[in-house]
Amino acid sequence: MTQLSQFIINGLVVGGIYALVAVGLSLVYGGLRIPNFAHGVWVMVAAYLTVTVIGQWQINLWLAILIILGIMGVVGAVQELAWFRIIRGKSTLVLILAAFALSLVVENIYVLRFGGKFSRSFDFPIKGGFTVGGVVISYQRLTVVLVTVASIAVLSVFMSRTRMGRAIRAVAENADAAAVTGISVSRVYLWVFGVSTAMAGIAGLLLAGMYPVQPFLGANEILKAFCIIIVAGKNNVSGLVAVAFGLGVAESVAMGYLPWTSVGEAIAFAGLAVALYIRPQGLVADPGAPA
Amino acid sequence: MGNLLELNGVSKFFGGLHAVEGIDLTLEEGGFLGLIGPNGAGKSTLLNVIAGYYPATSGKTFFKGQDITDWPNWKRARAGLARTYQSNRLLPTRTVAHHIQLAIQAAKNPSVGAAVRQAFRPYRDPTDEAVAALAPFGMEELLLEEAEALPHGHQRLLGIAMTVAACPVRPGLLLLDEPVTGMNDVEIEFTLDAVRRLRADGFTVIIVEHNMRALMRSVERVYVLDVGKKLAEGTPAEIASNPKVIDAYLGSALQGEET
Amino acid sequence: MSKIWDALTGVRAETRTIEVAPIGSPRSSAELPRLKRRHPDWPYMLLVVAVVVLLPFITDNEYYATVLILCGLWSFHAVGQTVLLGGSGELNLAYGAVFGVGAYMAANLLGFDWPFGLVLILAGLAGGLITAAFGFPLLKTRGLFYAVMTMAVGLLAAKIFIEWTAVTGGSVGLPVPMVDLSFIPLLGDVNPGRLSIAYLVWALVLLGLVFAQRLLASPFGLILRGIGGDEPLVAALGYRAGHYRLLALSLTGVYAGIAGVLFAVNIGYVTNGPFSFWTAFTVIIMVIVGGRESVWGSVIAASFLTALPEVLRSVQSYRMIVYAMVLYIVVVIRANKVAGGIEH
Numbered sequence: 001m002t003q004l005s006q007f008i009i010n011g012l013v014v015g016g017i018y019a020l021v022a023v024g025l026s027l028v029y030g031g032l033r034i035p036n037f038a039h040g041v042w043v044m045v046a047a048y049l050t051v052t053v054i055g056q057w058q059i060n061l062w063l064a065i066l067i068i069l070g071i072m073g074v075v076g077a078v079q080e081l082a083w084f085r086i087i088r089g090k091s092t093l094v095l096i097l098a099a100f101a102l103s104l105v106v107e108n109i110y111v112l113r114f115g116g117k118f119s120r121s122f123d124f125p126i127k128g129g130f131t132v133g134g135v136v137i138s139y140q141r142l143t144v145v146l147v148t149v150a151s152i153a154v155l156s157v158f159m160s161r162t163r164m165g166r167a168i169r170a171v172a173e174n175a176d177a178a179a180v181t182g183i184s185v186s187r188v189y190l191w192v193f194g195v196s197t198a199m200a201g202i203a204g205l206l207l208a209g210m211y212p213v214q215p216f217l218g219a220n221e222i223l224k225a226f227c228i229i230i231v232a233g234k235n236n237v238s239g240l241v242a243v244a245f246g247l248g249v250a251e252s253v254a255m256g257y258l259p260w261t262s263v264g265e266a267i268a269f270a271g272l273a274v275a276l277y278i279r280p281q282g283l284v285a286d287p288g289a290p291a
Numbered sequence: 292m293g294n295l296l297e298l299n300g301v302s303k304f305f306g307g308l309h310a311v312e313g314i315d316l317t318l319e320e321g322g323f324l325g326l327i328g329p330n331g332a333g334k335s336t337l338l339n340v341i342a343g344y345y346p347a348t349s350g351k352t353f354f355k356g357q358d359i360t361d362w363p364n365w366k367r368a369r370a371g372l373a374r375t376y377q378s379n380r381l382l383p384t385r386t387v388a389h390h391i392q393l394a395i396q397a398a399k400n401p402s403v404g405a406a407v408r409q410a411f412r413p414y415r416d417p418t419d420e421a422v423a424a425l426a427p428f429g430m431e432e433l434l435l436e437e438a439e440a441l442p443h444g445h446q447r448l449l450g451i452a453m454t455v456a457a458c459p460v461r462p463g464l465l466l467l468d469e470p471v472t473g474m475n476d477v478e479i480e481f482t483l484d485a486v487r488r489l490r491a492d493g494f495t496v497i498i499v500e501h502n503m504r505a506l507m508r509s510v511e512r513v514y515v516l517d518v519g520k521k522l523a524e525g526t527p528a529e530i531a532s533n534p535k536v537i538d539a540y541l542g543s544a545l546q547g548e549e550t
Numbered sequence: 551m552s553k554i555w556d557a558l559t560g561v562r563a564e565t566r567t568i569e570v571a572p573i574g575s576p577r578s579s580a581e582l583p584r585l586k587r588r589h590p591d592w593p594y595m596l597l598v599v600a601v602v603v604l605l606p607f608i609t610d611n612e613y614y615a616t617v618l619i620l621c622g623l624w625s626f627h628a629v630g631q632t633v634l635l636g637g638s639g640e641l642n643l644a645y646g647a648v649f650g651v652g653a654y655m656a657a658n659l660l661g662f663d664w665p666f667g668l669v670l671i672l673a674g675l676a677g678g679l680i681t682a683a684f685g686f687p688l689l690k691t692r693g694l695f696y697a698v699m700t701m702a703v704g705l706l707a708a709k710i711f712i713e714w715t716a717v718t719g720g721s722v723g724l725p726v727p728m729v730d731l732s733f734i735p736l737l738g739d740v741n742p743g744r745l746s747i748a749y750l751v752w753a754l755v756l757l758g759l760v761f762a763q764r765l766l767a768s769p770f771g772l773i774l775r776g777i778g779g780d781e782p783l784v785a786a787l788g789y790r791a792g793h794y795r796l797l798a799l800s801l802t803g804v805y806a807g808i809a810g811v812l813f814a815v816n817i818g819y820v821t822n823g824p825f826s827f828w829t830a831f832t833v834i835i836m837v838i839v840g841g842r843e844s845v846w847g848s849v850i851a852a853s854f855l856t857a858l859p860e861v862l863r864s865v866q867s868y869r870m871i872v873y874a875m876v877l878y879i880v881v882v883i884r885a886n887k888v889a890g891g892i893e894h
Contacts, residue, residue, distance in 0.1 A: 035694050083878075090885040092694060093639060097838060097881045100831060104874035108867040223705065226698045266709075269702045342786065368788035382779035388585055393776050396769045397787040403770070403797055410768030418585045429574055435583045440568045448573060457787040474573075481574040 005135040007256040008249050013141045013210075015248020016148035017203055019241045021218075022225040022232075023152055024199030030234035031172035031192050034084060035092065037099040040222030041106045042197045046072050046204025047213045048110065055208075068205060069198050076197025077190040088189070110215035144206050151202050152241060155195070164191055172235075224268065231275045247271075294353070295320040295495050296341070296464055301350030303333075303340050310336040311519045314350065318495060320462050323486075325506045325527070326499045328516035329539055334499045335377055337516065338466050341497070342374035343367040354464065369401065373454040374466040377499075379446040381438040387449060388434045391421045394456035424456040428485060444478040447471075451485070461493030468499050483509050507531065515539070588767050594846060595756050602752045615744040617860045619816055621853040622751035623809060627833040628840065628848035629758045630805025634798045635834060636766060636843035637774030641697040643830045644684065647707030648677045648803045650825025652810020654717060657724040657820045666729050670811050677807020682800040689792045692781070704827050711822040723821035726814045747816050754812065755849065758805060763845045765801075774798055775843070828870075835877045 021043060028036045046068060053064045083102055087094050129138035159165040170178040171188045179185050200218075207217060228247060232239035247268055254267045298316040302309070311333040318324055326334050339345045341352065343364035351360045354372055362370075382390065395417070396406065418434070425431040428448045433441065438449060447470060454465065467486070471479045483505060486496060500506040507513070513530040515522040517539045523530060530536055571578060605614055627649075634642055652673040659669045684703050691699055711718045718724065765771055776784040777791045785791050814820050833852075840851030855876070859869040 086882055087885050093641075094881050094885045096641075096694065096697065097834075098878055101874040101878040101881070104831075105871050105878075108870045108874070111867045112865075112871075223698065223701055226694075227702065230695050230698065266706060269706055272699075272702070344782070344786070363785075364782070365785045365788050365790050368786055374786060376783075380780060380783050382776055382783070385775070385779060389772060389776070392769070392772055393784065394787055396773065397789060401788040401790070403790070403793040406768065406770035406773055406794070407765070407797070410764045410770055414587060416585065416587070418582070421585065422582060431582060432577060432579075433570060434585065436568060436570070440566055441570060442567055444573050445570060453787070459788070478573045 002135055003256070004253065007253045009135060009137055009141060010256075011249030011252030012245060013144045013248070014252055015245035016145045017207060017210075017221060018224050018228060018248055019244035020148050020151060020199055020203040020206070021221045022228040022240045022244050023155065023237060024196045024203070025222070025225045026229055026234050026237070026240055027168075027192050027196040027199070029229060031168060032189060033092070034095050035099060035226070036084075036196070037096065037222060038079070038083075038102040038106070039196065039200055039225070040218035040220075041103045042072060042075065042200040043204040043207060043218035043221060044110065044213070044215060045075070045106065046201035047208040047217055048114075048204075049201075050205050050208035051213055065205065069201050072201030072204075073194040073198040076194040076200075079197065080189050080193035084193070085186075085189070107215050107219075114215060140209060144210070147202065147206060151199065152237065155199070156237060158195070164188070168192055227268065227272045231272060294318060295322070295355060295462060296497075297353040298341070299351045299353070301337075301340060301352060302348045303336055303345055304348045309519050311340065311516070314516075314521060316514060316521075318464075318497065320495055321490070322495050323490060323509065323511045324497045325510035325513045326497055326516065327503070327506065327513060327530075328522070331518075332516040333519040334516055335468060336519075338374065338468050338497070338499055342372065342466055344374075355462075365401070368397070368457065369459060371458055371460040371463040372466070373458045373463055375447075375450045375454050375468055375470060377468040377472075379439075379443065379450065381446060381449065383439055385438055386434065387425070387430065387436055387438050387441070388417075388421055390438055390449060390453050391424050391434075391456060392417055394453040395420050395424055397457040398459040425452055427488060428452045429481070444474045447474065448482065448485075451482070455489060455494070458494075463494045465489060465494045465496045466499075467496060469501065470498065471500060471502055471505055479505050588763075591760060591763060591846075595760075598752065598756060598849075602749065613860075615748050617857055618748040619744070619751055620860060621856045622748065622755050623813055623816070624833070624836060624852040624856045625849040626751065626755045626758055626805060626809050626812070627829075628836040628852035629755065629762050629845055630802045630809070631830075631833045631837050632840075632843070632845050632848045633762050633765060633801045633805075635837050636845070636848075637771060637778060637798050638795050639778035639842070640693075640795065640799070641700065641834060642681070642799055642802050643697055643701040643827050643834075644681070644704035644707065645700075645802055645806050645833060646825045646827055646829035647704045647711075648681055648806035649810045649813070649829060650707065650711055650718075650822065651680060652677055652807035653814040653820045653825070654711075654724070654810070655807070656811040656814035657719075657726045658717060660727045660729060660815075661724075666815075670808060673807035673811045674804045675807070677810070678800045678804040681803025681806070682796060685796050685799040685803075689796060701827055704830060708822065708826055711825060718822065719820070721822065723819055725819050726817070728818070729815050747812075751812055751816075754808065758808075759845055759849060762801075766843065766845065770794070832870075832873060835873050839876055839880050 021039065025036060025039045028034050028039070049068050049071065050064075053059055053068060054061065059067070079102070083098065084095070087098055129136055129141070131137070157165075159169060167178065167183045167188050168191060170181070170183055171185055171192075175185050178188075203221070204218070207213075211217065224247065225244075228240055228243045232243040250267055250271070294317045296316070296318040298314050301314040301316075302312045304310065304312075314337060326337065328334050336345065340347050343359070343362055343366070347360060351358060353359065354367070354370060357370070359367055359370070359372075368374075396409075399405070421434060422431045425434070428451065430445065430448060430452065433445065438446065441449065451467070451470060458465075465486075470486075471482050474482065479502070486498075486509070490496060498506060498510065507527040507530075510527060512525065513527050514524045515530060515533075515536050522539060523533050523536050525533070602618065605618065627645075631642065631645060634640055655673045655676060656669055659672070660666065684700075688696055688699050712721055714720075715722075766774075773784065773789055774794050777789075777794055781791050813824070836852040836855055837848045839855065840847030840849070855873060859872070
């Protein structure tokens, strides 16, 4: 029983990362209909930044976090301006290819700089943990889950209470109508990308302490994030979080009890395939949609 | 001889919205039915259900005596149930020729096997067939033009031409969804003329139109929908003087103005 | 700013409407436009054959046979993916995995002394069937979701390649027995084995090209492109779109399987590295750069993108960066024409 609980705890941690990535991605995909495959790459970039800024330069933790998130936010906005703006409104195939191209460019720049196999490890600043009923919960793990939930909560507040948040929702609903009411659609795009990439940054910050940092970090997570979005619906934050945590736990439990390492993923995709077979439009769609 | 089309208690609900409810409708072969109703009455939804684009929530649909309630749209098309769209629905960047060839092939043999087999047979010039399909609509010179670049009226006609060319059998049922909307008088006359010729060619027609003048003077019978239910049915004269119908439209539409 | 970009790249902001005679006007001229037949392929094929055969006499560089083979392999890949991408516009990101299946089949079956021709055919069939098998349940999805699912399949397969050591040798890999292809007449003074492989590969490229070209130019191609443009519209005409999409997808699998055998025989030792999503995506880049619907374009783009880095001896990562940038530029410039069955 304690073993199962341990697996579940681990699964919640993994799920938390998935949730962060999925929610961040859903901002751009759900709001702006851009399937940003480059999202995963920013997780990696943030992780490398973490290792450098906190690990190497030893800058004060809180300041460093602010700096990194700030950088990621700006990077996100620049991403929109320099890479995606020119193809705004074009077909989804164009957007997918452009997003893939961006991810390839950034990944390979990092490979050239740091080498494909090279990875750095990073020490999480809060060590130790505590035990509850035979289950070990490290502070690191706890932090991941708490930060995930907190970040998403902050995001929800941002989206519902702030002026920019409401503007984003307006543009996501109907960009033309929003423009008519005086909302600067371009500004909204910059903000959405900025916030989305900042969320990726949070995931990167957390991941840096968990796994070795290498240029292909985040590739796994981005695929899972898309799958989570497919199942939960691209605008449904609570659904995304639920599915993400569910996926993490399912993977962790499966990997714990079954011998082969790939089983976790197999379960995830099997579940996804089943979900898609039952509801091809994803689980959130108009039930009367055309055959 | 039975009816060409028969709807028994057909309903379509979208979640809580009852778009159409309890529709009973019969249409004989050779008929020409106009489907009218105020905005939001459910005309397009009903057309979509008949076409198989939406599955009916309840009720049964019969075509040429067969129960087609569960038939998907491709199956209905192969049986002779053809539909056009309310909006100009065409393939982006493709030529008129591409569209009409698609339609012609569909009538010949829409199966994958047939299409693949064609690939490895000697080349046959498809121009004549394409021209023949477009000539009744006066569009044969536009073969190589980009379909979406055509003016609105031509696009609508192309939609009709495709639908007709793709219909492999006669008798056929043609569902026209607002075919003359946005057209000028000359174009409207031409289109109605084309529909007349199609009827002579073996098509039974159901037309949804907001342009009351055009519809009322062409059709044989009128079926009126209001808030998803049948309001009245009869000849154009009967309907025009039916107080319930006039009420539903607030009188204006039936006085000859376009909605 | 955006107006300048539009002007520079010719990207149209709105659709234009052309001037035509009003409806109902009489025919303006007796001459009707004819639907042009496609240019015949055989002059270009002769050109390719000439290049492949004469190359030994033009260059002394012994490396050229390798470059020739690589260009051929990638061209073959690109032709295979063009059937799908240039038709319905869907992405098969599991292509690399099926490619791997073909390669592992070669390594194993040739090790049991099965004849090369048989292995080639079986790998093609296996590739097609396996692709159909995972493609069938995916038919309910479209566009982006479809691509993501194929990506997931590919990733799963990659894991299986590592785990199933009995068949694949795991991360260590498997050797591929030498195949005697000396029945093909040889020219030049390069190591004879290499050259015969080059000829074989290019012969198959040309065969595969003709096949793909005929399909895409036929009603099948018309219908597939129609499905890519507006699937419900095509279905309403009476077509079963799922059948067409599945066939196109399966055909890419056939190409992948055959390519796997060629690859294995060429390289002599098979490890799981090349059977990833990256390979699939690189092929897609080549198809797009060559013009999404053009089979010859795919061959040219694949050859060019392969030969150039080889000739420049560049590192894999630089190569990927260049590929990605080229893809981006091509996609941006042709954004209005790179539509496809991937709207969601």
